[in-house]
Amino acid sequence: MDLWENHMFTVDGKISLDPMEFYRLVYYGGVEHSIRPKVWLYLLEHYHFDDDNVAKQKHDIEMRERYEMIMSEWLAVEAIVRQRDKEIVAANLAKLSSESQNDSTEMSSMDKSIYQQSNKICTNEVFEEKVEEFSSSIQNTLEEKNDVGKEECPMITDDDDNDDKIINETNHCRKPLIRHNKISESVTSANSITSIHHQNIFITNPSVDRIIPPNSLESLNKSNNNEDGESTRLPIDSMESGGGGGSQCVSPASSNGGLYSNELLDLFSLNLHRIDKDVQRCDRNFWYFNKQNLEKLRNIMCTYVWDHLEIGYVQGMCDLVAPLLVIFDDEVYTYSCFCKLMTRMASNFPNGGAMDTHFANMRSLIQILDSDIFELMHQNGDYTHFYFCYRWFLLDFKRELLYADVFSVWETIWAAKHVSSSSFVLFIALALVEYYRDIILENNMDFTDIIKFFN
Template sequence: MEESVTRKFVHEDSSHIISFCAAIEACVLHGLKRRAAGFLRSNKIAALFMKVGKSFPPAEELSRKVQDLEQRNQSPGVQESTRKASKLPSLSPQAIKHLWIRTALFEKVLDKIVLHLVENSSKYYEKEALLMDPVDGPILASLLVGPCALEYTKMKTADHFWTDPSADELVQRHRIHSSHCRQDSPTKRPALCIQKRHSSGSMDDRLSLSARDYVESLHQNSRATLLYGKNNVLVQPRDDMESIPGYLSLHQTADVMTLKWTPNQLMNGSVGDLDYEKSIYWDYAMTIRLEDIVYLHCHQQDSGGTVVLVSQDGIQRPPLRFPKGGHLLQFLSCLENGLLPHGQLDPPLWSQRGKGKVFPKLKKRSPQGSSESASDKEEEEATDYVFRILYPGLQSEFGKVARLVETEKADIYILKNGIIACGVSILWFLTGLQLLPPSLSLPRAPLKLLCDNMKYQILSRAFYGWLAYCRHLSTVRTHLSALVNHDIVSPSVPCSASQGLTAEVWEMFLQDSTSYEEKELLRLVYFGGVQHEIRKAVWPFLLGHYRFGMSEAERKQVDSQTRACYEQTMAEWLGCEAIVRQREKESHAAALAKCSSGASLDSHMEHMMHQDSTISNDVFESVDEVEQPEADAKPEDGKRPKLSNGMIPDGASSPDPCYPSSQNFLVTSPCSEQIFSTKDSMVETAKAAVCHSAQASMAVGQGPLSVDNALVGELLDMYTVNLHRIEKDVQRCDRNYWYFSPANLEKLRNIMCSYIWHHIDIGYVQGMCDLLAPLLVILDDEAIAFSCFTELMKRMNQNFPHGGAMDTHFANMRSLIQILDSELFELMHQNGDYTHFYFCYRWFLLDFKRELVYNDVFSVWETIWAAAQISSSHYVLFIALALVEVYRDIILENNMDFTDIIKFFNEMAERHNTQQVLKLARDLVYKVQTLIENK
């Protein structure tokens, strides 16, 4: 329905269409009479539409079209050629299931048919049916007008790439075809990858294209030139299989030449056909980069010719068998032309002999003293050849070894079955020796030299590979050792920890603190979380409000001190707020007076906007958004601000001794730089002066007293700006969650203002309310939540713009993914290089609060707090990496760039499998720990 409003074209294979058809079908079938559905028909929609067609021409025409589609799609005896000639589209099982509704939608008659059913509902439906309802039935028919006005197309429209597919559709596609996907899971992937090797010729090397895109890439297009194409080239994918025919093509791009072989069964597929997507023939298709190939072994037979490609690592690809004729020679000719000017075949394919150009004639060596006729010699002319692919200017170690066996009469030895002992690998060499004819004598010295050089190369490669691994491991230990604790924690959940921290265990601990050690309790939280009923009691321990082992009396004393400090803090900032409100009231009155006298408000508004924006630090708002003072937040005239417990602040206020000064925080705003260039004691003095002025003014019933200290004026300006930000953010913080009633939103505001009063040099930054909200939901106590939030912000404060922790997070993420998943890192680097990991910014800033539903936020947060002492104080990195790894195959399959991955994770917010992510995060911590220990 949304697409019918926002778009003009919709792709026929969109998953939204299937969902839409299913919903309409459920509505149409609701309350349908048995006689209208047909007693013997399994397809009730078909029976209904055919019955409607007897009296309604659009339904009759639709029935004829759908029956024709069904007959052609489902008849097993239809020949392949007939299906191709009819150009019948391949339909997915879901599309066939809802074929009648889907076709009616595409033919733009669905709204008319449903309206006919509504107008004649008594004939087809029971009394309780949806279409019998005098309101719902006509509404449904009216809603279908929009979708029936859309154009449905198989072509990729301009907005198709941006809006389709959605994140949900990508996940569904992955679930459909992941059963036959041959990519390794992250848990099976090696912990360290030195170098990516391209030695496989399977469809894994297809750059993760979709089926349709892959087939389209076989044709001439703007990115690649088609150099050669031949159908019915045979390949035997496995030893236990017969050779199967396929399409061989040679493609030239700006920097690489690629050879592709695709089974014929895949050449006429459609993306919408699920059987096609899951076809096993995708495992047999090959994509080979010619720059990885060193040798081409060519064998000519009466039935055609065969080419075997051998790569640099000595692995041979399945033989390509050409049909009878000159196809082998044509393929080699196109290949040689495509290599120019940067590469060439050695020896050259064409050599001048007589009047025409012929294949190079390399002869076998004959034994000494043998007499042969001219015809015998002609018959013994070699028909098997080996060509090297050379790139002038690039030294090839394989070429050096191959030249060691050159003799005066032949460049290479032609063996009995065409396998050439040219030093590609020991396997090839030994195989060649076994197949040498007894009469063929090879010089001893060159062979010994060849063996010695090959042995040297193998040992050298092994040594340098080991050395590279050791150096890389040293780098890993240096950069990653600080990210995890040194005590290795197995990722498997122990039986004792499978339930997490339960109420029974917690009760035993409270009765006898020696029954469980602190680390044992944290281990239970790390593996299983905290039972929801006891979170209110456990979280103050996890956050540091209480210490493990405190007695009940000691905890009550801590609570008493906390409440006293909180009430004192509220008295201070409420006094300051009274001054702010009075100033705003006077400023507003002055502005109205100017307006009534004809003066313009522009200068006044400009001043207010400038004052608010000079220290703006919103992290999620658009740069164009300008904060405006909120008049509705002002208290009513004549009313004094109250504390959360209903008390009215009185008495002189003083700096709060319970909380240290904020001298360690980085000051970033212009006002802060002026105020806090002096000692922190001046800040406390200013606070006391402001509060004393406010309370004195309230006591005598007058306006605020004049404070000559410019420091206090600047402080009031800063607090005014922060107060407006807090009020705006509090009103929109999780307003759809059941807990946040107006009374609880007021609690949230009180706590936030109290915290900012103690950290006015930093000020409020958007996102802080998101960190406070879950604490208040669980603790439901202003004072305790304030204390716990203060403890939480000791770690989280540096994630905000005034701190430098975010850059460190990004750098660590880059190191982790580069080592643990080099394939995904390479994709990120190639697709616009988003290895800066800016898409993780919101994850780190809010500890994944906006990515998960509330219950999952509780689980993730308490696991992070426990992990600091169990496995890693940087556990958020491993959760972020796990969140990426869960969808790594989808990211690789769709070749996502930076825009795609941001869009994907935004759509997946609050839909993640949190337990799967946490389990994978524990696995990743364990992998890094064992990697550092080299076990």
């Protein structure tokens, strides 16, 4: 630490040591934790050894501007993705609404069937006694009302003589019809409430949730034609949510109104889902990763993925960003160093071919240096493919070690590239196998056993 503070830099901020001497000191002696943020900026080539204070400040400003620019771009795209998600929800609600209307149509047909059944019931002889009683009660009621006066019965016609016949014919059906009317009224009121409910659902923000049916779109297109026959462009809130693959969306948050294809939106949406899933479970038991710092981690990952969509997000990338963020506690420095780190680590992910090389080299090392272990692996299901080392190489042993050890191992791997070997990770993996070789041999472990053991 004294060397770093008092003898490492010139007056203008350049490193006074030869780069090879710098790497040698890191490789053999390690780095004091308090100066790791400054040392790692050189180890991961964020700064160059001949950069003075002016050059470093300029580089920091440029990197911060670039980070903010990329972040503003993916935030605009994220806004479109969220908008599309809301439109999909609105479309699903519209579908449910149409289904409920179909159900109400079925209910009205049920009303007709009830009415037809009531007519049949009226002719049933089982109800003759009750109908006669009901008929006589109606007769008495009419006679009482006739005695009251014309105020209660203002409409008197010459057809009063036929009332008895009409009453006798209709009394057979009066009671079922009363029941039917009550059912119809209840069904009608329920349908009206349902329709009101669904209408209220769709009173939302048009720029986000408005869904315009195809017929309305055609009419809008016609209405947007000017007098010269040239069609004007529909605003974004009139776009259909489920457009074809060739349609494009305008970013509501972008100052330049950039256009993004549906394929790009789908791809970024998929990556966002993966990032959100991984960020929430990244080192939840470590003190640093509270809600605020998890948001920083998400910002860094989304920025990297947007700038490297051809790579995308792969499970495990959060594990590589996390130690960097703990050291720097700054999004821009972490993003810059992660990009540098991924120039080496990206080939370990499925799109690269470095993992097969690691497995082959590991097989050769074990076969030459420890024939007993190799023979055991060959006999017990032949797991000399060394797939159990996959996580080691993918994450530089991040999940196998505590954070303090991860820092030390990582900086040694970075310095070893210049001092000893660019494949230093192989010797760390070999050391892990050799450290536990006696346990592996004594328990005669097969592939499943060794996977469980190292996990």
